[in-house]
Amino acid sequence: MTQLFLVSIGPGDPELISPKAINAIDACSDIVAYGLYLELLGKARQCKTKPGKTHHELPLGQEIERARLALDLAASGKITALISSGDIGIYAMASAVFELLDYQLPGHVRDPKWLDVDIEIIPGISAMQANSSSVGALLGHDFCTISLSDLLTPWETIENRVHSAGSGDFVVTFYNPASKKRNWQLNTVRDILLQYRPGTTPTVLGRNLTRAEHSVRIITLDQLDASQVDMFTCVSVGNRESRHIINPNSDWVYTPRGYSLRH
Numbered sequence: 001m002t003q004l005f006l007v008s009i010g011p012g013d014p015e016l017i018s019p020k021a022i023n024a025i026d027a028c029s030d031i032v033a034y035g036l037y038l039e040l041l042g043k044a045r046q047c048k049t050k051p052g053k054t055h056h057e058l059p060l061g062q063e064i065e066r067a068r069l070a071l072d073l074a075a076s077g078k079i080t081a082l083i084s085s086g087d088i089g090i091y092a093m094a095s096a097v098f099e100l101l102d103y104q105l106p107g108h109v110r111d112p113k114w115l116d117v118d119i120e121i122i123p124g125i126s127a128m129q130a131n132s133s134s135v136g137a138l139l140g141h142d143f144c145t146i147s148l149s150d151l152l153t154p155w156e157t158i159e160n161r162v163h164s165a166g167s168g169d170f171v172v173t174f175y176n177p178a179s180k181k182r183n184w185q186l187n188t189v190r191d192i193l194l195q196y197r198p199g200t201t202p203t204v205l206g207r208n209l210t211r212a213e214h215s216v217r218i219i220t221l222d223q224l225d226a227s228q229v230d231m232f233t234c235v236s237v238g239n240r241e242s243r244h245i246i247n248p249n250s251d252w253v254y255t256p257r258g259y260s261l262r263h
């Protein structure tokens, strides 16, 4: 029997890693992950020092290589855990594994042994949930996520999706809002959303959520600017009903489900 666990480790706080994920990590002999994820995990499980486990660290940008290595290790009989932050099925490594199984990517010939690997996917808490709960309940009604990375998706497609989110009045969370090489996209999508919802719409910038160096800022949509974010930030924009309530001791942002309208 060959086993590959696709393990989600949540946004950062070790206490947000599910017991099922911990069990999978404990059971495996080989862990494949980007260095930062191993660091987050190491704090939770001292995996780095656990005897008998081999860690395979591959840098960002080598997603297909990481997925391929995990499949190869599992196919060779090693119980393997491939790890992603947040949820491994959301803009993360699970898709890379299934793309490899599905297609023969250029330069990567599909290995028939991969088809015998038993794959179990363990879900986790994604950045949008951590962002919403950091301020209240911004995802309280229909929402969507849009990645602003146009490395693999044409920009025109991304813009069309933002128009759809705007006309459908979805709460929107933008993942990958900016990087050193991508600094104009966020302002463009802000201007698109402003065609559909007011400038006063509550907007939440969550950076390094649930990690030691986390920060959360509540602003309005018309104040949003790409200079405020980086690749460790996710940006959630409320819908037309979302509210920012300011109490003497705390601020909350939530999206109503409409209960008060019925009473």
Ligand SMILES: C[S@@+](CC[C@H](N)C(=O)[O-])C[C@H]1O[C@@H](n2cnc3c(N)ncnc32)[C@H](O)[C@@H]1O
Residues within 6 Å of the ligand: 011, 012, 084, 085, 086, 087, 088, 089, 090, 091, 092, 125, 126, 127, 128, 174, 175, 176, 177, 206, 207, 208, 209, 210, 211, 230, 231, 232, 233, 234, 235
């Ligand atoms: C490649 S995506 C990975 C998403 C991840 N699988 C998830 O479910 O959260 C990377 C983007 O997720 C967002 N992100 C992931 N973890 C975050 C955190 N702890 N705080 C803020 N944003 C985060 C950022 O927008 C970042 O650029």
